[in-house]
Amino acid sequence: MYLGVIGYPIKHSVSPAMHNAALKRAGIEGIYLAFEVKPEMLEKAVAGAKALGFTGLNVTIPFKEEVVKFVRLEGHAAKLKAVNTVDLREMVGYNTDVYGAKASFSDVDVDGKVALVVGAGGAGKATSLALMELGATVILTNRTEHRGLEAVEMLRKYGECMFYPYTRVEELKGKIDILVNATPIGMRGFEQKLPVPEDILQPEMVVFDTVYNPLETPLIKKAKKMGCKVIYGIEMLIHQGAKAFEIWTGAKPDVNLMREAALEALKKQFITQP
Ligand SMILES: NC(=O)c1ccc[n+]([C@@H]2O[C@H](COP(=O)([O-])OP(=O)(O)OC[C@H]3O[C@@H](n4cnc5c(N)ncnc54)[C@H](OP(=O)(O)O)[C@@H]3O)[C@@H](O)[C@H]2O)c1
Structure with missing residues (x-):
């Protein structure tokens, strides 16, 4: 074969x-x-x-x-x-990819939770659809607003999904249960920083970084330090x-x-x- x-x-x-x-x-x-x-x-x-x-x-x-x-x-x-x-x-x-994202959350109770997904490319759309199918409300944010809005327009046919401007995500502090990085930020060769303001991270959150090279991205490291449950992109x-x-x-x-x-x-x- x-x-x-x-x-x-x-x-x-x-x-x-x-x-x-x-x-x-x-x-x-x-x-x-x-x-x-x-x-x-x-x-x-x-x-x-x-x-x-x-x-x-x-x-x-x-x-x-x-x-x-x-x-x-x-x-x-x-x-x-x-x-x-x-x-x-x-x-x-x-x-x-949608199946892969769903399986990544297999030991997390996603139903009824609020997820912030950063990124509106292939990974952002796949993880958003996975989380929506698992019962979450997805707040999608994206650097380029029109791409984010287009993604939300498509995704909202399949569940609860809304857009939030990337420059204002710190306003979501305390309102999010799950955070997903679906941008290349943290990937080898790309910017080594957090995809969202540090303040958003809370110990009770679940943090999923779709980036898998390196395994321990700045986001995963920070989330672990805060006591969050982390899910690796791998x-x-x-x-x-x-x-x-x-x-x-x-x-x-x-x-x-x-x-x-x-x-x-x-x-x-x-x-x-x-
Ligand atoms: N674990 C897995 O199986 C898996 C599968 C696929 C992808 N991934 C990971 O997901 C990442 C994204 O892949 P993709 O296929 O979705 O790529 P993509 O279609 O090119 O989308 C990239 C997304 O990241 C945003 N972005 C890029 N650079 C940024 C920056 N400096 N600041 C803020 N936002 C930025 C883009 O925003 P704009 O619209 O503003 O450009 C876009 O929304 C990859 O780097 C990869 O590590 C993992």
Whole structure:
């Protein structure tokens, strides 16, 4: 079975490590590879992978929205108009990021809670939809207001969701149960700071940082110090991968093994690229 991930850039992806470990453990003969695809080559890359007999592809930045033109959308992909997993046999697009975000909150009672989601890109929309489906009211904020408003317009069809201006989020102090960072702030190579004013953090909050490289972002470190429950971005990554694996192979992968493989791959990157 041939599987892969396409993106631009792609060299830091830990998906090959995660999926190849899962294939081996499941006794499935196959390989998962990463391909850097120039943005203008997306359609040819998808058609080429299908022609070569690939079973499926993960699709990452900057293709998640562009690829919807070439596939039939299922479930969450249809709701968000964004795809991260393609089944090339049927040309169906799925969004397993939503599943991954939901699974990340598996030991948190989200129902009836208020969540502040920072970021209106792919990760922001996926985590917002996940939290809304789990019963939370989502307050979405975004640096560029019109993008935030557009995201809320789409999301509010599926649950409670409203926009709050990014420059005024400190006004939400004391009103939030869950905080999600869905921006690249804290990611290796990006600004190392908190995505919201420090004052917002309260010990009883649950803090989820979708950034997983590094695992311990400034937000995670600060939240831990405050006594908040923290959820690591790697959980969403592993669970979106596990769901994609299930779609392609029909088998449930060993999630703990996928976690170990992803952590190992991240550690290697850290050693070779400080
Ligand atoms: N754990 C996982 O499985 C997983 C999956 C996907 C993504 N992620 C993480 O989520 C992050 C975002 O990914 P994405 O796919 O949503 O990217 P994206 O579609 O490019 O969206 C990025 C979002 O971050 C905001 N942003 C960027 N730089 C900012 C800054 N300096 N200050 C404030 N806001 C800023 C953008 O706001 P504007 O609209 O103003 O530009 C936008 O809302 C990634 O860096 C990645 O670490 C994790």
